[in-house]
Amino acid sequence: MTRGPVQTDAMQQKITLLVIALATVTACAPLNTYYRTGVSVDRLNRDTTACEVKALRDVPASVQVRRTPPEFVPAYKRCDSAGNCTIVPGYVIPGETITFDPNDGLRKRVEGQCMADKGYAPVSIPPCPDHVAKAATVGKTRTLPTLTPKSCVIRNRDGSFQIVARG
Secondary structure, eight states: OOOSOOOOHHHHHHHHHHHHHHHHHHHHSOEEEEEOTTOBHHHHHHHHHHHHHHHHHHSOOOOEEEEOOOEEEOOEEEEOTTSOEEEEOOEEEOOOEEEEOTTHHHHHHHHHHHHHHTTOEEEEEOBOOHHHHHHSOSOOOSBOOOOOTTEEEEEOTTSOEEEEEOO
């Protein structure tokens, strides 16, 4: 007796490729974070968490569930070139279930105000080109440096990052 879905080698290969693709996309994405030069990354993480908790407390989640209406596709006649016709029965396309939180935008604004009150500003640091990432010594940023137009980020596998200057 089989319990649950059976994974074939082809399915396992597809899953592995999907994981690799997601990791690659993340590595190529800019680092969007709050920033204050000279602050430790640990302090940034603590302040961000505190502001996220405050925003969630001040603007709680209000998850709404909606369903889109189903759609009826009526029966129709299909004929081939010889004049042989068949009736294709009608069918129903079920509606989709959609969940959303109408408080999400306000909660993000409250979080942003909290971080601004602590002296942070939102930034987007571009990923470093491959040649810069390969030439850099392996490490991670512990204190946020002054950003310049040449600043870029290298993402580490452990979730940390390293901010360097392109040459």
